[in-house]
Amino acid sequence: MAENDITGAAPAALPGQAPERRRAAPLIDIGINLAHDSYDADRGSVIARAEAAGVVQMIVTGSSAESSRTAIALSRQHAGRLFATAGVHPHHATELSATVLTELGELAAAPEVVAVGECGLDYFRNYSPHAAQREGFHRQLQLAARCGKPVFLHQREAHGDFIAILREHWPALAGGVAHCFTGGAAELECYLELGLAIGIAGWICDERRGAHLLELVRRIPADRLLLETDGPYLLPRNLHPKPPSRRNEPVYLAHIAAVVARARGEPAESLARSSTAAARRLFRIPDVDSSNNS
Numbered sequence: 486m487a488e489n490d491i492t493g494a495a496p497a498a499l500p501g502q503a504p505e506r507r508r509a510a511p512l513i514d515i516g517i518n519l520a521h522d523s524y525d526a527d528r529g530s531v532i533a534r535a536e537a538a539g540v541v542q543m544i545v546t547g548s549s550a551e552s553s554r555t556a557i558a559l560s561r562q563h564a565g566r567l568f569a570t571a572g573v574h575p576h577h578a579t580e581l582s583a584t585v586l587t588e589l590g591e592l593a594a595a596p597e598v599v600a601v602g603e604c605g606l607d608y609f610r611n612y613s614p615h616a617a618q619r620e621g622f623h624r625q626l627q628l629a630a631r632c633g634k635p636v637f638l639h640q641r642e643a644h645g646d647f648i649a650i651l652r653e654h655w656p657a658l659a660g661g662v663a664h665c666f667t668g669g670a671a672e673l674e675c676y677l678e679l680g681l682a683i684g685i686a687g688w689i690c691d692e693r694r695g696a697h698l699l700e701l702v703r704r705i706p707a708d709r710l711l712l713e714t715d716g717p718y719l720l721p722r723n724l725h726p727k728p729p730s731r732r733n734e735p736v737y738l739a740h741i742a743a744v745v746a747r748a749r750g751e752p753a754e755s756l757a758r759s760s761t762a763a764a765r766r767l768f769r770i771p772d773v774d775s776s777n778n779s
């Protein structure tokens with residue numbers, strides 16, 4: 486897609502206009518790894534830039550006990566704007582000892598935590614043995630069922646095992662999202678049939694690997710389509726100009742939303758409205774209190 490095809494992104498603020506008074510369609514980044522050390526030097530500005538661009542709320546991904554703790558701490562500092570997930574990524578499945586699992590249970594109970602995860606299976610990188618990944622996935626789905634929170638799911642090259650385990654636990658779960666969906670039509674149909682929400686990230690902006698998603702996003706019901714950057718990863722390939730750091734951050738969510746809206750043949754405004762409502766419903770996130778400028 487050519488850069489001048491990207492329409493519908495939030496308009497720039499008028500000179501002298503305070504960012505919070507902008508009328509951009511509010512967006513929620515449901516997957517941002519804000520605990521990642523690439524944000525250590527300027528995390529506050531990253532959050533401020535995102536809010537000024539209409540990303541009114543964000544869910545900070547926890548992918549280990551440590552990053553889950555950081556995600557919760559950030560959510561406390563930015564109450565009502567940032568929320569957290571608590572979980573152990575399949576890459577770190579071998580870290581999920583009984584002690585860590587107990588700690589994860591305590592973290593998941595925190596009011597700032599809106600989902601258990603990210604958890605799932607990754608047979609692409611294979612940083613942890615498959616058996617440990619499956620075991621960790623089972624345990625975290627049980628945890629999600631116990632605390633009554635939805636699951637934030639990661640799956641790569643592991644669809645068969647992933648869906649079999651998920652189906653086993655699904656009746657006890659409070660819903661979930663297949664985050665950063667990159668799969669094909671069959672996987673999508675399977676997830677939709679089960680009842681999952683689908684997280685679309687900047688992968689759709691990648692003309693080499695993500696072009697199939699331009700067609701697939703049309704099949705996702707509006708009330709189950711969520712948007713995420715997955716920053717600092719997955720900087721949208723069709724973003725121009727690109728930041729010299731090549732680091733992705735939530736301010737680019739409007740760019741991803743514009744690409745998704747265009748692929749679906751709907752105004753960016755309506756996608757923003759539906760995806761924000763869908764995120765608030767799944768994760769039980771309250772509307773932003775505009776008087777609470779944290």
Ligand SMILES: [Zn+2]
Nearest residue numbers: 603639664665
């Ligand atoms: Zn992931």
